[in-house]
Amino acid sequence: MTSSTVAGQGHGTLADRAYRAISDRLVTLRIRPGEPINDERIATELGFGRTPVREALKRLEGDRLIVSYPRRGTFATEVQIADLGYLSEVRQQLEPLAASLAAQRAGEDDRGVLNRLSAQLADASDGGTDLIRLDMTVHRAIYAATRNPYLEDTLVRYDNLATRIWCLFLDRLPALAGHVHEHGPLLRAIIDRDAEKAAALAAGHVEGFEAAIRGVI
Incomplete structure (x- = not known):
C-alpha cells in the first residue's frame, strides 16, 4: 500500500x-x-x-x-481520543526519522514534488478539508522520499488515524491552519538536505499537534 x-x-x-x-x-x-x-x-x-x-x-x-x-x-471505527497518546508515541519516533531519511535520500523527482507542495502551502489559506488533504499529501510525499516502503506504509496508517482525530475537532481548531503551514520550513529543510533540522521540525510538528488537540478536549 x-x-x-x-x-x-x-x-x-x-x-x-x-x-x-x-x-x-x-x-x-x-x-x-x-x-x-x-x-x-x-x-x-x-x-x-x-x-x-x-x-x-x-x-x-x-x-x-x-x-x-x-x-x-x-x-x-469510532474515533477514540484515548488513542491520541498512543499515536503520538509512535509518530514522535517515526516522523523525525522519516524527515531525516527524506532529507538524505530524496531524488530529483522527490525534490520537485516537495518544491511544488511548498508553493501550494504558501498559497493555501482554507482551513477546511482541502487544507487537510494538502496536509496529508505533504506527509505522504515525505514518506515516499524516505525510499523505505515499510516506514512509508506504517506512517500512512498512523497519519490517517491522527487526521481523523483532527477532523473530529476541526470546527474547534481554526488555528490548526497554521499547523499545516509549519510544513513549509520542514519541506525546505528536506529539499536542502538538512537532515538534522528536518528531524527537529518534524518532532515539533507532532508535539504541537497533540498539544493543540489536548487543548480542546
Missing part, C-alpha cells in the same frame, strides 16, 4: 483506487465514525464493482479504519 497519496487516485488497480477513495472518506469523516459500511452502495457511488470494493474494505480493516462484526455488519 505504499505511496497511497490522496492525490493520484487514478493510479493502481481498481482495488487500489477504491481503497484510496474510501480511505479519504473515512479519514475526513465524510463517512462518520460508527456509520455502517454497505459495499454495494459504496460500489455504486464510486462507480466500482463490488469485488474491488470488498478487497479495499479488507485493507481498510487492517488499517483500523473499519471494523466487521459477525452477523452485525461492517462499520467505520
Whole structure:
C-alpha cells in the first residue's frame, strides 16, 4: 500500500483506487465514525464493482479504519481520543526519522514534488478539508522520499488515524491552519538536505499537534 497519496487516485488497480477513495472518506469523516459500511452502495457511488470494493474494505480493516462484526455488519471505527497518546508515541519516533531519511535520500523527482507542495502551502489559506488533504499529501510525499516502503506504509496508517482525530475537532481548531503551514520550513529543510533540522521540525510538528488537540478536549 505504499505511496497511497490522496492525490493520484487514478493510479493502481481498481482495488487500489477504491481503497484510496474510501480511505479519504473515512479519514475526513465524510463517512462518520460508527456509520455502517454497505459495499454495494459504496460500489455504486464510486462507480466500482463490488469485488474491488470488498478487497479495499479488507485493507481498510487492517488499517483500523473499519471494523466487521459477525452477523452485525461492517462499520467505520469510532474515533477514540484515548488513542491520541498512543499515536503520538509512535509518530514522535517515526516522523523525525522519516524527515531525516527524506532529507538524505530524496531524488530529483522527490525534490520537485516537495518544491511544488511548498508553493501550494504558501498559497493555501482554507482551513477546511482541502487544507487537510494538502496536509496529508505533504506527509505522504515525505514518506515516499524516505525510499523505505515499510516506514512509508506504517506512517500512512498512523497519519490517517491522527487526521481523523483532527477532523473530529476541526470546527474547534481554526488555528490548526497554521499547523499545516509549519510544513513549509520542514519541506525546505528536506529539499536542502538538512537532515538534522528536518528531524527537529518534524518532532515539533507532532508535539504541537497533540498539544493543540489536548487543548480542546
